[in-house]
Amino acid sequence: MRQLYIDCSSPGTRECNYSSKTMRLLYAVQFEIGSSEKTTSSDLSANVVKTVSSWISEWYSNRKTIQVTFPLSGGAVSPVHNHDVIVTRDISGNATVSHTVISWSYPDDNDGNLFWNSRIEIGEFGGVVEFSLQLFLDSTQHLIAPVEFSLRRPRLVGTLLRQFECFFGDVRLSLEPRVIRAESIENFVTTRLLSSARRLPIVLVSRTAVSGKWLVDPSELADRLAGIAETYYLADKWAGFALTDEVSKVYSCFNGAVRVYWPDFNLAESPYSPVYIPEKLNQIGGGITDVLFRQFAGISAFRYVTGPVTTDAREHLQEERRSETEGLKAAAASGDLSQLLELADKEYSDLRKQNDDLIEANASLKSRLELARENFRAIRQTQGEAEIADAESAPGESEADPQSVEEAVSVAKEEFKDTIVVQDSALDSARAAPFMQYKKVYQALLAIHEVCLSWRQSRKTRTPMGSFERAFLAKGFVYKPRESMTNTGKWADEYEISYKGKRVSIEPHLALGKGGPDTCLRIHFCLDEQEEKFIVAHVGRHKTNTRS
Numbered sequence: 001m002r003q004l005y006i007d008c009s010s011p012g013t014r015e016c017n018y019s020s021k022t023m024r025l026l027y028a029v030q031f032e033i034g035s036s037e038k039t040t041s042s043d044l045s046a047n048v049v050k051t052v053s054s055w056i057s058e059w060y061s062n063r064k065t066i067q068v069t070f071p072l073s074g075g076a077v078s079p080v081h082n083h084d085v086i087v088t089r090d091i092s093g094n095a096t097v098s099h100t101v102i103s104w105s106y107p108d109d110n111d112g113n114l115f116w117n118s119r120i121e122i123g124e125f126g127g128v129v130e131f132s133l134q135l136f137l138d139s140t141q142h143l144i145a146p147v148e149f150s151l152r153r154p155r156l157v158g159t160l161l162r163q164f165e166c167f168f169g170d171v172r173l174s175l176e177p178r179v180i181r182a183e184s185i186e187n188f189v190t191t192r193l194l195s196s197a198r199r200l201p202i203v204l205v206s207r208t209a210v211s212g213k214w215l216v217d218p219s220e221l222a223d224r225l226a227g228i229a230e231t232y233y234l235a236d237k238w239a240g241f242a243l244t245d246e247v248s249k250v251y252s253c254f255n256g257a258v259r260v261y262w263p264d265f266n267l268a269e270s271p272y273s274p275v276y277i278p279e280k281l282n283q284i285g286g287g288i289t290d291v292l293f294r295q296f297a298g299i300s301a302f303r304y305v306t307g308p309v310t311t312d313a314r315e316h317l318q319e320e321r322r323s324e325t326e327g328l329k330a331a332a333a334s335g336d337l338s339q340l341l342e343l344a345d346k347e348y349s350d351l352r353k354q355n356d357d358l359i360e361a362n363a364s365l366k367s368r369l370e371l372a373r374e375n376f377r378a379i380r381q382t383q384g385e386a387e388i389a390d391a392e393s394a395p396g397e398s399e400a401d402p403q404s405v406e407e408a409v410s411v412a413k414e415e416f417k418d419t420i421v422v423q424d425s426a427l428d429s430a431r432a433a434p435f436m437q438y439k440k441v442y443q444a445l446l447a448i449h450e451v452c453l454s455w456r457q458s459r460k461t462r463t464p465m466g467s468f469e470r471a472f473l474a475k476g477f478v479y480k481p482r483e484s485m486t487n488t489g490k491w492a493d494e495y496e497i498s499y500k501g502k503r504v505s506i507e508p509h510l511a512l513g514k515g516g517p518d519t520c521l522r523i524h525f526c527l528d529e530q531e532e533k534f535i536v537a538h539v540g541r542h543k544t545n546t547r548s
Contacts, residue, residue, distance in 0.1 A: 023117065023136045027297040028304035029157055029227040030132040031173055034165035044164075045098050045124040048131060049089075051163060052102055052120055055156040056085060082107050082115075090317050097320075098124040099313045105138070108149060113140050118154070123310030130309035131160065134301075151297060157227045168227070169199035177205070177218035177231040182476030185242035192230070193247070198263050203292060205233040206240055208256040208278075215256040215281050216288050224289050228296045238475040241443050245476075256281070258288055400442045405433040405521070409539050412445035419452040420445065421528070421535045425497065429540030435521040437513070441539065444510050444523055447475040448534050456532050472510065482507040483543075494544055497537045499526070506537045517541050 035044040053070035060068045060079050068079045074089045083106040091098045100122040108114040117136040122129065133154060137147075158175055160166060166173045171192075180188050192202060203225060205218040214233075222231035234240050240254035251273055253259040258276040265271050281288055306314075400415075402408035409430040413422040435441065451471045458465035465471065472479035482505075483495055496503050506524040513520045524538040 023138045025134055025136050025301040025304065026151055027135040027154075027228075028133070028300045029154075030130070030304070030307050031166045031168040031227065032307075032309065033129045033131055033160070034167060035127070035129065041124050041127045041129050042095055042098065044129050045100070045122055048122050048129060048160070048164070049100055049102075051159060052122075052156065055159060056102075056104055080106070092317060092320055096124075096127075097313050097316045098122075099310065099317055108137075110148070113143055114138065114147065114149065115140060120156075121306070121310050123307065123313040125309050125313040125316060128309050130307045131166075132304075132307060132310065133157065134304060151294065153224055153226060153293070158223070161226055166227075170195060170197040171200065171230060173227055175223050175226045177222040177233050179235050180204075180232050180239055180243075181235040181474060182238040182242040183473045185239060185246055185476070188232070189243070189246045192232075193261050193265050194267075196264070198230075198265075200228065200230050201263065201296065202230045202232060202261040202265075204253045204259045204261065205231070206253045206255060206257050206259075207234060207236060209237055209254065212236065213256075215278055216258050221258075221289050221292070224293050225296060228300045229292070238447070241440075242476040245437075245440065260292070400439070402438040402442050404430075404438055405435050405441050405539065406430040408438050408441040409445065409536075412442055412449075416445065416449040419449045419456075419533055421531075421533050423497065423535065423537045426536045426539045429538045433521060433540035434517045435512070435540070436518050437521075440512055441521065441523075444477055444512060445536070445539075447472060447477050448510070448523070448525065448536070450475070452532070452534050459532070468508075478511045480509055480511060483509075495524075497526075497535075499528075499535060504535075506535075509538075 033044060033048060035041055039047075049072060053072060057068045057070055060066050064080055066079060068077065068085070070085070071077060071087045072089075074087050076084065076086045078084050084104070086103040087100070089098065089100045100120075102120040102122075103117065104120075105115050105117045108116060115138040117138055119134045119136065121132045124130075133156065135151075135154065137149065139147075161173050161175050192198065203221055205214065205216055205221065207214060218231055218233040225231055234243065234253065237254070240252065244252040244254070247267060251259075251261075251267065251271075253275065256278045258281065260274050262272065265273065276284070276288055284291055400408070400411050402411055406427060409422060409427055412420065413427075430441075451468065454465050454471060468481065469479050495505060495507050497506055498504075504526050506526050508526060509522050509524040511520075511522060520542055521540060522538065522542050523536060524543070525534050525536045527533075528535055
């Protein structure tokens with residue numbers, strides 16, 4: 001199928017030069033669309049084109065109550081006065097490479113001097129289909145008057161994400177937020193936050209510490225930012241605790257805050273990572289969803305460049321046309337076909353000019369991008385310190401901030417006396433413990449308190465709560481119900497205490513950290529089923545074992 005060229009400056013068709021100085025790019029999105037074993041890339045590309053045609057046709061059906069015959073194979077239609085839909089579609093001779101451009105323009109409902117322009121490219125090359133959408137706003141005349149418009153995510157993006165598997169970089173795009181639990185925080189930090197292949201910002205939402213509610217709806221965020229950001233939310237405060245352990249309090253997110261992690265996030269380089277604490281969220285009149293969408297949309301527009309699949313498809317089709325042109329030249333040279341030769345020369349000249357223009361535009365974009373990077377680095381220097389200061393002064397996950405292991409145990413003994421009995425041996429071992437993460441000790445005792453409450457409720461209602469292993473893991477802690485037979489055989493006295501006149505085992509324990517005494521701590525306890533309490537007997541160094 002040959003390329004259909006449209007003369008955009010002909011009567012009845014608006015100027016469609018997308019490098020026009022009056023044209024302002026407001027939003028851009030780009031992603032690959034996956035195909036299944038039963039679907040070839042050519043079929044997939046055609047289906048994507050049909051989805052775009054349905055989007056435009058339904059717009060006219062709902063807004064203008066008219067039916068539009070969409071030129072799927074190429075052409076131009078004007079459904080309404082000053083409305084234009086232009087389709088150019090080029091397919092290689094063997095139908096394995098294609099490039100489709102769909103341009104749609106129409107006047108703004110409230111300001112007739114403003115025109116909305118959507119430019120969609122669908123490239124197919126090497127068995128991969130790539131989709132991009134650019135949304136422009138154009139002014140038809142020099143008019144000194146306020147420009148008012150509402151910018152939202154195009155509905156087409158949501159439709160594609162629902163109908164197809166869409167990927168950008170190393171992540172599948174989604175309209176739904178992804179939940180992060182305490183047990184998966186380490187994997188989240190390693191594979192998402194610190195991923196060198198990540199190309200989208202991550203927006204992370206936390207719950208409030210006391211009520212466990214959202215200050216920002218993560219589902220609304222995910223839907224609005226689909227295609228230009230990844231949205232996650234922390235399942236509970238325990239996920240917040242685990243995140244703090246992995247990235248430090250400076251880069252954590254808790255107590256209802258919302259945090260942005262830009263691509264190339266690297267803890268070793270003090271990255272710029274803005275956090276919106278509850279006070280700031282309340283100050284934002286339009287809502288954090290609008291603020292982040294406008295910010296990300298502007299960045300997506302500035303940083304947009306044609307994707308690699310579309311670029312390869314263009315170059316392949318241009319080379320195929322050049323080869324055909326050379327063939328025409330050879331045919332013309334063997335006979336008196338001067339007109340055909342002149343036509344071929346003109347077509348080749350036009351293609352060369354288009355290619356040179358693209359190269360020049362790409363060089364200009366690279367220059368602007370480098371300048372923007374320098375400016376962005378300067379902005380980070382000034383804004384980053386203020387944002388980090390906000391993060392450090394943000395309300396903590398809990399009020400307790402112990403300054404030693406012993407203090408952590410003493411505070412927990414008082415706060416959780418209804419569920420935990422702290423033995424003197426626990427205080428003695430805590431006093432001698434060189435473990436440096438004091439707040440982690442308090443959090444572990446808080447976890448024991450909450451698991452005890454769940455255990456009581458389970459017994460009361462006669463409904464299973466699941467294993468202690470799972471209950472503690474959900475809070476980010478490793479629970480081990482027993483020690484090895486070798487340990488308890490050789491050093492049995494260390495794993496037993498005298499409680500209510502009997503010898504009871506304290507093999508069950510929480511394991512905090514690994515390594516030496518300053519990074520490793522154990523909390524040993526047993527259950528008092530009659531009182532429905534946890535008896536904490538040891539908070540300190542790893543007890544004697546075969547590796548001690």
